[in-house]
Amino acid sequence: MSTPLLEARKVTRILPGQVPVTLVQDIDLAVAPGEFVAITGPSGSGKSSLLYLLGLLDMPSSGTIYLEGRDTSTLSGAELAELRLRKLGFVFQFHFLLPEFSVQENVMIPMRKLGGRSNEEIRSRSAELLAELGMEEYLDKKPEQLSGGERQRVAIARALANDPLIVLADEPTGNLDTRNGQIVFDIFRRLAEEKGQAVITVTHDVQLSALTQRRVRLVDGKIVD
């Protein structure tokens, strides 16, 4: 097997404090390109914490995370931010769209931040992404004018804006009804199968997790299965 896209080795995260809390412990996990992985487990089992660690938003207390074979533990905050910008895309339970900007402008933000593309390209690419997710009619709408499922699709389009290697989703369907949840998972599966992007999603929905290729079950911060 070639180098995995993303690999965690012996990753432990302990929240310091008077009573230190262990969020995850001794996690070994490797994700290959095109894989669609679900992290499942009861609430409080450390699913989201693991996702933040894999997404380089949080730093492990011990152990190392490798992105494309590169040790990320020695990188500065600015370098980590740069990696998130170029290689990773996040989708959260709550959409977190910027309320002052239109749907299309929200999707344009990561591309504008990255630079290197002309304004025209950014505009047309954001429209394409939204069209792929069935949102072509909502380009100029403000997030508050959309339903929960529609907002989540915009958030996914935003996560995909810079063609990330890995899409990380934290309970992306937690706020959606079954039908919209189904749509979101279909999109993720298509991404993994057609574009070879790895998708890692945290979910406690058993029905939805059944749609993924691979399931990682966490209990009390440890992988059990």
Place this chain on the structure above:
Amino acid sequence: MPLTLDIALSHLKNRKRQTVVSVLGVAMGVGFFIAMAAMMQGFQHYFVAKVIDVWPHVVIKDEYRSAPVQPAQRLYPDGAVKLRGLKPREELRGIRDVKTIIAELNRREGMVAAPTLRGQVFLRYGVKDFSCTLVGIDPQQERRVSNLEHDLVAGSLNALYTNANGIILGEGVAKRVGAEMGNLLSVISPAGVILKMKVVGIFRTGITVIDNFESYALLKKAQILQNRPNVINQVRIRLDDVNLADTAAAAIEGRYGYRSEAWKETYQNIMGIFVIQNGIMYSTVSAILIVAAFGIFNIISTVIHEKTRDIAILKSMGFGESDIRRIFVLEGLAVGVVGTLTGWLLGYGLTRLLGLVRFNIEGLISAQGFFLHYSPWHYLLAGSFAVTSAVVAAYLPARKAARLNPVEIIRGAA
């Protein structure tokens, strides 16, 4: 538009009312500064210009600043001899050998000098007594060193020659004794001499202390009144370049030993008041701008508090700490810059408005309104102070925002 600026402006647009209040705060600070600076500096410039215009630039007086160096000390300068209890010379008052001094001074480049005798007199007209300074002048020479001729509102300098006992009164003096042109006054000196003098001129310089307390007569008449024939106690000097007054005064004093005052020294008290005045102005206006800065601090803090989720998502998207900081500093900068521009307009408008106000004052000088001085420096100074304080006020909360941990925020929201 750069992305960070775009986001920054979106935050401000979202809080229109608070933004407008902050902008107005800055604008008022800047505007008041400009108006006050125009007013104060206008007055100060006018006053200085008046003084330079009216007053001789350097005056040699018949006084010594310190006791003369004793021969014994001159011989042993390193302190082998120490004399105590020395007093300045006491001798017949007056500048000796004044003809030579004046001739010498007049020969110098860019300098004219004229002799005068100053002394106190009583003016008596009808039942009124009034004490004032009588300055004996030689009109021919005097018109070269002062603007007295210009400031005459009635009569002429030459009338001093054509009338046997002519006197020119300051406007305030004339008003107080109740005399008009052509009236005969009794002028009584401390030496006991009484002369009947005819009012042949009235002048107004605009400087109250001169207009209310000075009168002019021929040098000869003044010497007769004071019973000091051929004595002169002041030499008035006018320079081509008024900025050289200090050095010229020092040089003259070094040469002749008599106390020589440049106009700045004569008006030292008032110059000191100007310094205090400016200090008060700067601190008052800084206070306004500091209050405005608190307003900016407040709005940026509120925005940051409201936008913690946005900050978290921007960070997850790959915005670094410096990007987040820049967003909020830009917000402060935007408020500062827009406030400054508004303040410039406000300041200009206020200054014009002050220029329309008309009133009569009799203070240090008499005037009919505010003297205003328009200077781009006031605008630059107020603007740079406002923008700097706006940036500092925004930087403090912005730094905190940049350090927010996105994981904590996302966890808290979920």
